[in-house]
Amino acid sequence: MLLGGLRDMRAVRTVALAVLLTFVELRGQTLLDAVSADESLSIFLSALRKAGLASFLNVSGFLTVFAPTDDAFDSPEEFLERPDLRDLLKLHLAVGRQEEGHPVQSMEGARLEVVTHEHHSFVNGIQVIRAEQVLRNGVVHHLGSFLQVPERLRLSGAEKGWPGWIAERGGKATGRLSFSGEAMVFSGHDLEEGGASSVRASFRPLLNLTACAGLLLDLQSEPMANSTRAAPLGLQLILKDANSSSAYESAFAVPFSQGGPPHSCSVFIPLRDFSISRADAKACEGCVLDRSRIATLEINVILQSGPFHVRLAGLRAVRRALDAPLPTAPSVQMTTAGLLKLIDGTIQTAAPICKEGYDKVCLAMYSATARQVMVARGPAQTLQQLRGLTCAGLRRGSAWSLRRALDAAHADLAGEERILDVRYPPEAQGSWLLPRGQRPPSGLCQGLVDRTSVDINLELGASDRSSLSSFSGPFVAMSIEGRNVQHRQVHSPAECAQLCLETDGCASFDYGADGFVVGECWLKWANRTSAGSAFRTHRLFDYYERQQASAATSLPAGPAKNVVGPTSSPELSIPTSGQDPPKEQAGSGGARTFVFGAALGGVLLLGILLGALFIFVLHIRKGGRARGRERTGRERTPRAPPGNPGVSGAPDPISPVDPAQLPPTVSLGSAAVPPSIDIGSTSVVVVGHPVRDPTT
The missing domain is CATH 2.30.180.10 (FAS1 domain)
Structure with a gap:
């Protein structure tokens, strides 16, 4: 009887193992595998x-x-x-x-x-x-x-062309209009001390935008080889109806770009954001834009020195805000010097515009730079902390809040003290800004920028294949415990592979492929042979190993001396709130993963034990009834003790997952990114930058 119970316990364990193997097998399938099957x-x-x-x-x-x-x-x-x-x-x-x-x-x-x-x-x-x-x-x-x-009303561009558009200029500013393919190009030279350049379209018949939520502009941020300052280009967008000559204004910004190919981006401007202009506010107090009779649309460049170049690919109206994408920004490879140059240039360019009362243009410029920092590529730890600042500023949504966030980012990069909040207007004061070195909370940056073009290479370029071609794998749901050289947050296994190829002493890497660790890249100095028993299953990670034979034979006894550790950066050292991650916890959110792993192992073990106990009890009851029937009409004989003297004990249950091996959680990452552009390669690092007055 006991043997039968033990056999059933082994059957339960076999079924549990089969379930786990099925999970691992499913994890090994790609989306294409699953859809094809x-x-x-x-x-x-x-x-x-x-x-x-x-x-x-x-x-x-x-x-x-x-x-x-x-x-x-x-x-x-x-x-x-x-x-x-x-x-x-x-x-x-x-x-x-x-x-x-x-x-x-x-x-x-x-x-x-x-x-x-x-x-x-x-x-x-x-x-x-x-x-x-x-x-x-x-x-x-x-x-x-x-x-x-979704239905989108085409106003200009693409198959409709650009009928009715003309260029205008005033003062010493210059501006000209040209067309390239299906795009309209607005370029010229603007001056800080006065003048404005603009393009204007007249609509005949009048536009009826009553059923629309806003305007969607498709732009390209072309390189500015002669740009004297690294800053986005701020533009006014003005609508006029046929009822009066009053202007209703909003604003947008073309993100900064230097070198390389143009970057496509889009801007959605809700119609509710258009308000009466400063010049017409007194004469037309309480006036509201008549959306059913839109007569003209203008785009103005004001108070910004140097050349400008705006490439507008299309202009559309959308019925719902959800029919438009989130704001986009080019994903640019940035050094610390490049980040300093961009933030400093944005503040110096936008501050005078704010002083002149063009608050919407100023807000659009600050927002464009904040989003560009959010999707930038470069020193991971530095960017993570800067994103916390810029996301907090974007959440508050005012020009002064973003100015304070960018001031704090600049101070942290330059190693200076931050400006006290009392130096800012009341709307920007308070403790909402993250302290230096604090990791941004989960969800802070959600829904602020479109990361589609950043997180995936839609063309599946050769770069994604070439870096991974030097590695064996993936070994699905496998990982090497410890043996860490470096830890970064990346967008794809290909990017992690490229980091490994560029890092001395890197023989393999673990890539976070599931759960809360997607995008974590852990470079290892060991391979499967040298790691021994440390190479083990881990349901959240995939393992990749360099194919070169020398990688396994020339490994050091520990991490290479000239390799950057997981909490330092070759670009910048900013104090952090925590220490290096524990050897067996690959990440920063260990508590949640620990609890999940412990719960999974506990539930599995409890289920097996309860199943075995249930089967054991059934065998005892069944055996008792059978013996009772056999004794009927016979002389009762002594019964031997239950059990099998040849069995020393029950088989060991399935070992639960060791919670200490599970990495902590991180924010979502994803796939390959477009070719990088280093805007910091020609910039000058601001050393000893004085504490700036936020009012200038």
Whole structure:
């Protein structure tokens, strides 16, 4: 009887191991593997292949896929012939994970609204019929129908061209208008001491924007080779209706760029942001823009010295704010010197504009630089702390709050004391600014900038393949404990591989591929051979190993002496609030991962023990009843003690996951990024920068 119970306990353990192996096997699948194997997604897969998007499902990083099942299509042939097929499919792909309470930014540009009602989830009103199939590089949600591309009213650009646009200038400023392909180019030279350059469009018939939420501008930030100052270009956007000559103004900014190819970016300006201009405020007190009779639109450059170059690819009106993407910014490779130059140049350029009362232009310039810092690439620890400052400033949403955030960022970079909050207006005072060295809390930067073009290389360029071609792997759900050379937050395994190739003594790396550690890159000085028993399973990480034979034979006994440690940067040393991560905790949020790992191991062990106990009790009761029947009509004989003298004890249960091996949590990272541009290579580091007066 006891032998039977032990056999059943072994069966329980076998089933549990099979479940774990199935989980690991599923984690090893890519999105393309899973979609290809799912018969209910055959039409969706055919459409992806026809549109040239199927390879996206094999990218490094993390994608969220909203996949309509075959039942969603009444006529698959007509669907596959749609002229907007590519844009429609990109609407079903999103970079990163869905964060609860936040819209999902799709690759098409529109944001998707995810709501839950009576235990059912809906994406833009379409029901999710099967959710959360987690795979190696993303997650798949099955939809009962396909999403629709939002309607956007084309005002200028693309197939409509640029009819009715003319250039104007005043004072000593110059400005000219030209056209390149489908884009309009507005360029010239502006002066701080006076004058303005502008382009204007007249609409005949009048525009009716009553049903629209705002305007969407598609821009390109072209390199400014002769730029005297590293700062975004601030522009006024003015609307006038046919009822009067009053001007209603808002503003936007073209992000700074120096060297390399143009960067595409977009700006959404809500119509509610347009207010009466300063010049017309007294004469037309209480006036409101008549959205049903828009007559003209102007773009002005004011009070900024040096050459300017604005490339406007298109102008559209959108019905809902969610139909427009989040604000975008170019992802630029920056050194500490480059960051100092950008922040200093922005403050020096925008401050005089604020003084003249153009608050919206000033706010747009500060916001553009803050977002550019958020998506910049460079010294990881430095950028993480700067992002906390800029995100806090963007959350508050005023020009003075962003000015204080940028002042603090500049002071931290230059090793100076921050300006006291009492030096700022009341709207910017208080303890909302993160202390120096404090890690930004989770969710602080969520929904402030579109990271789609930053977190994934949509063209799957050779750079993603070339760096990984030097490594064996991935070894899914495997990791080397300790043996750390360096720790960085990256966007893809390819970026982590490139870091390893550039770092002396790096023989392998662990890449955070699941859960809260996505994007963590841990460079190791050991490989599988030298690590021995330290090479072990870890459900959140994938392991990659350099293929060169010398990497395994020339390893030092510990981390290389000339390798930067996980809490220092070759660019800058800023005091941090904590020490190096523990040897077996690869990250910064260990408490949450520790609790999760302990709970997982505990539940698994408890389930096995309870199952074995239940089976054991059943065998005892069954054996007792059988013996009772056998004794009927016979003389009772002594019964031997229960058990099998040849069995010394029950088999060991499955070992639970060691919580100490689980890394802490980090914010979401993702895939490959476009070629880098170093705007700091020609800049001058500001040394001993004096404490600036925030009023100047």
